[in-house]
Amino acid sequence: MPAPTSRSTSSGSRLAEYGARMSELVFRRRAELEIRAARIEAELAIKARSEFLANMNHELRTPLNAIIGFATMLRDGEDYGLSAEQQRSYSEYILQSADLLLGHINTLIEVAALESGRVEINQGPIDFTSLLDEAIERARVRAEAAGIEIKRQGECADLLGWGDAERFSQALDHLIQTAVKLSHEGSQIYVRASRSGSGWAEIAVRDEGDGFTKEDLYEALEAFKELHRGLDRSFLGPGVGYAVAKTFVEMQGGRFHIESRPGQGTLARISLPPAEKLYAAPPEQEDESSAEEAAERDHDAA
8 A cells, every 4th residue: 555645644634724723613603603692682681671670660650659649639638629439439549559559569579589589389289269269359459440340150169289379379360460451341351260171270261351462472471571552552461470470380380371362362271280199199290291291182172
């Protein structure tokens, strides 16, 4: 076998050198793109949070201004010549605005806790029937103020789920309050506690609002996103309600499902595994694949 010539050796060295330089250039270019992508993502996150806080600033000021205004009129009632009936009405407006303001403050606290990862989950059996009754009662003042009726459908005794009662209640409050926010005066919101086809304890909330397109619904499930309908700046979107509810439910092993169509309202369902099956086995032993299949069957049946 003939020995390689110096020319072929030189060509091979140049080829190896060229390949090494190309690899280095590709590596640098990839690193630059990753840095740029990370920077863009960070900028978008900051912008989204700024927009969210700006929107929440509007949401906080509205009820606070109402409280100050009506409280001032009550204080100076003699100057305004207010009747007893007017004084009662203004007192009711103050209570309604205070309830709305408290809801916004709680949302800010919950979002901050979720972002920082400081949310603790304490699981145990949850009575879905009692939990739903309490949530309806908490939302009644705001619903009545908006001229909206919350209707309870069906009864399911001994309906127990396994999860964190406090976090699940917060998720349900967000669903009902969001439904109130999206509903028109004179419409109805339907709520139901039942057992799904897979045996999970479930609560469904359906409104008669304008509904969403698939794109808008996707945006609604992302925290710090607020929808604006064209030039309408009245902040009638769902805020962070759906996103917070979804996070609270899924972080304790539950399921969150939502469907909506423009002009047909929105249906949101949250569910937890049955408590009676988990007294003997911890929640993490549940077969995730079978849970996914059950969720799909539930969605198809709906």
